[in-house]
Amino acid sequence: xxxxxxxxxxxxxxxxxxxQWSRLVLLVMMLLAASRQADAKNYWNLPPLPPAHEYGxxxxxxxxxxxxxxxxxxxxxxxxxxxxxxVCHWELGFxxxxxxxxxxxxxxxxxxxxxxxxxxxxxxxxxxxxCQRCHTGxxxxxxxxxxxxxxxxxxxxxxxxxxxxxxxxxxxIRPLYSIFKPQEKPLGFRKELVLEAxxxxxxxxxxxxxxxAKWLDCGSCHPDIFNIKKKATxxxxxxxxxxxxxxxxxxxxxxxxxxxxxxxxxxxxRE
Amino acid sequence: MKKQLIALLSLVLFVFCGFAxxxxxxxxxxxxxxxxxxxxxxxxxxxxxxxxxxxxxxWLHRARYSCRLCHVDxxxxxxxxxxNITEKDNQRGLFCGSCHNGKIAFDHKNAPKKGKxxxxxxxxxxxxxxxxxxxxDFYEFQKNMPRERFGNGIDWEKAEKTKKIxxxxxxxxxxxxxxxxxxxxxxxxxxxxKNMPEIIFSHGKHTKWSGCELCxxxxxxxxxxxxxxxxxxxxxxxxxxxCHGPVxxxxxxCQRCHTKxxx
Numbered sequence: 001x002x003x004x005x006x007x008x009x010x011x012x013x014x015x016x017x018x019x020q021w022s023r024l025v026l027l028v029m030m031l032l033a034a035s036r037q038a039d040a041k042n043y044w045n046l047p048p049l050p051p052a053h054e055y056g057x058x059x060x061x062x063x064x065x066x067x068x069x070x071x072x073x074x075x076x077x078x079x080x081x082x083x084x085x086x087v088c089h090w091e092l093g094f095x096x097x098x099x100x101x102x103x104x105x106x107x108x109x110x111x112x113x114x115x116x117x118x119x120x121x122x123x124x125x126x127x128x129x130x131c132q133r134c135h136t137g138x139x140x141x142x143x144x145x146x147x148x149x150x151x152x153x154x155x156x157x158x159x160x161x162x163x164x165x166x167x168x169x170x171x172x173i174r175p176l177y178s179i180f181k182p183q184e185k186p187l188g189f190r191k192e193l194v195l196e197a198x199x200x201x202x203x204x205x206x207x208x209x210x211x212x213a214k215w216l217d218c219g220s221c222h223p224d225i226f227n228i229k230k231k232a233t234x235x236x237x238x239x240x241x242x243x244x245x246x247x248x249x250x251x252x253x254x255x256x257x258x259x260x261x262x263x264x265x266x267x268x269x270r271e
Numbered sequence: 272m273k274k275q276l277i278a279l280l281s282l283v284l285f286v287f288c289g290f291a292x293x294x295x296x297x298x299x300x301x302x303x304x305x306x307x308x309x310x311x312x313x314x315x316x317x318x319x320x321x322x323x324x325x326x327x328x329x330w331l332h333r334a335r336y337s338c339r340l341c342h343v344d345x346x347x348x349x350x351x352x353x354x355n356i357t358e359k360d361n362q363r364g365l366f367c368g369s370c371h372n373g374k375i376a377f378d379h380k381n382a383p384k385k386g387k388x389x390x391x392x393x394x395x396x397x398x399x400x401x402x403x404x405x406x407x408d409f410y411e412f413q414k415n416m417p418r419e420r421f422g423n424g425i426d427w428e429k430a431e432k433t434k435k436i437x438x439x440x441x442x443x444x445x446x447x448x449x450x451x452x453x454x455x456x457x458x459x460x461x462x463x464x465k466n467m468p469e470i471i472f473s474h475g476k477h478t479k480w481s482g483c484e485l486c487x488x489x490x491x492x493x494x495x496x497x498x499x500x501x502x503x504x505x506x507x508x509x510x511x512x513x514c515h516g517p518v519x520x521x522x523x524x525c526q527r528c529h530t531k532x533x534x
Contacts, residue, residue: 107304
């Protein structure tokens with residue numbers, strides 16, 4: 001509330017018409033208070049968790065509806081068991097938000113985005129007869145296929161209820177690291193960061209580069225989401241993470257959700 | 272009172288603008304598509320003169336000419352708009368006009384003819400926001416090129432090596448004939464972050480496109496080891512980031528430079 005403080009100190013020195021002046025100050029204070037209250041209300045609102053087989057499912061409707069076709073359904077779990085996040089979100093340049101990629105049908109036909117694999121060779125193509133497989137208009141993850149996958153993988157408490165990190169560590173899944181350079185391997189960057197919490201009594205979060213590097217590339221997070229200057233990421237707070245920024249870009253809707261407090265803050269006594 | 276009211280309103284505006292701006296952090300930025308990569312818009316004077324701003328496509332030009340030819344011999348700056356090109360400059364044979372003179376490439380004189388937009392040379396460059404049928408299609412061009420994953424999705428270095436493209440480095444009347452330099456040894460650059468693999472810098476790969484003058488002595492001094500620079504600065508568009516980010520393969524392709532494994 002530094003800014004509000006500045007306003008009231010100016011108000012105190014007000015000149016010609018103190019009555020009107022103070023009314024204005026009051027109005028501003030109320031506006032600021034209202035926005036803060038709205039903040040507080042949303043503070044701990046984690047997005048509601050869908051059933052495990054629908055976690056990470058998205059509907060993309062940028063142009064579909066306006067072009068008279070059904071929205072595109074995309075399931076993260078069915079793709080991430082075969083490809084690392086890095087392949088789509090780094091090599092192919094997909095945005096980290098549903099509808100955030102300027103993707104068109106002609107892009108796909110030019111071999112960009114979905115079209116890089118969905119070309120009729122690697123995966124079913126973008127041709128007649130296959131339209132309905134993506135343009136479903138509804139979240140259509142197959143429960144049976146999901147259970148089949150989940151049954152063979154280590155479990156976790158939230159999200160897909162699959163411990164994806166352990167699954168890749170133990171090579172129960174071998175998602176492809178690169179579709180362009182088969183020889184490429186994760187850089188051996190194993191630095192673990194200790195992130196001190198701002199709040200008293202909240203134990204630090206631990207960030208393991210190594211676990212992330214198996215799925216992602218340095219360039220997936222740096223320098224856009226996190227700059228690379230040490231201890232200089234501004235606004236890196238839980239509040240913003242919950243607004244789908246920083247860790248929240250992935251760890252709210254696709255990677256294990258933040259209902260799992262202890263997975264980052266392991267010393268937390270209770271959740 | 273009026274003064275105070277204005278001050279107060281601007282303060283409120285400032286607070287809320289600050290709020291809006293603050294929302295930009297912690298998110299991924301949008302990446303250009305392959306055909307947009309390296310395409311710049313130049314609008315020093317166009318809009319003011321009621322003309323559409325100029326769209327310059329690096330991919331189309333680098334398929335024929337070296338970076339050095341335009342950025343050293345002809346003297347283009349390394350930032351969009353920093354050259355301050357005027358129409359007069361071009362007509363005097365400077366900048367774009369060095370080639371776009373009706374002899375090497377289409378010229379700058381052709382006035383628009385009614386009903387024949389295809390012949391209107393103005394819109395071929397002054398095309399920002401205009402509907403123009405271009406002569407060359409990026410994805411058609413890309414089909415015959417060796418591929419890479421980022422930037423234009425083209426491995427330009429390989430394209431040049433395998434003679435898929437012929438990169439011209441000399442322009443009569445503008446360039447001077449120099450001796451070819453022998454490639455110096457590879458530079459092994461130690462990263463500041465000790466966990467990162469070392470960077471192998473190849474002069475050989477760069478001189479074909481850039482000669483010496485494009486980088487030395489302004490971007491990089493010539494005394495080895497005398498100029499420490501960091502990845503932060505490169506991300507901010509300095510040093511390697513002058514080209515590797517906006518035009519040459521982007522600096523998110525970590526392993527293309529950090530190649531020497533240290534673990």
